[in-house]
Amino acid sequence: MKKTILTMGICGLFASTSVMADEIETAGDIIQIAIPLTALVATYTLDDPEGRKQFLWSYGSTFAITHILKRTVNKERPDGSNTLSFPSGHTGSAFSGASFLQKRYGWDVGVPAYIAASFVGYSRVHAKKHDWVDVGAGALLAVGMNQWFVTEKLDLDVGFMPIDKGWHVSLAMTF
DSSP: OHHHHHHHHHHHHHHHSOOOGGGHHHHHHHHHHHHHHHHHHHHHHTTOHHHHHHHHHHHHHHHHHHHHHHHHHOOOOTTSSOSOOSSOHHHHHHHHHHHHHHHHHOHHHHHHHHHHHHHHHHHHHHTTSOOHHHHHHHHHHHHHHHHHHOOOOOEEEEEEEEETTEEEEEEEEEO
């Protein structure tokens, strides 16, 4: 039930964001914050302190590496405004949240989060702040950090039932 509510929240956020031509960049700016914020809130809602720690490590690493690369690579933005184009921080932020949601809680919440994160990447290219290489690098970096730091959440149920000559023990794992 909580996953359904989380999925509906992600879809509702994406659907309710106005995406008229002049507002695509603004929508991307909002969604790049909303997805990782949704991931962080999910760790509280689902009472997942281990997931919260993993999220903070993966998100923090993505952020730090992104900003080190921006200042090291010095790639000019397509609009010529500065040399902080590579990799896309907005896309890295969005994909960090989406990748966390998918890996920790499953594809049913991951798919809408990835769709919304992909829109953020599109919005950065549309605004001429990045090209597709910058966006792809930000996404890959974020997914990589989540692969490194995040584990699937396993729900383990153990059941005991008395039988004639002892106990029947059952083990069910959901992942």
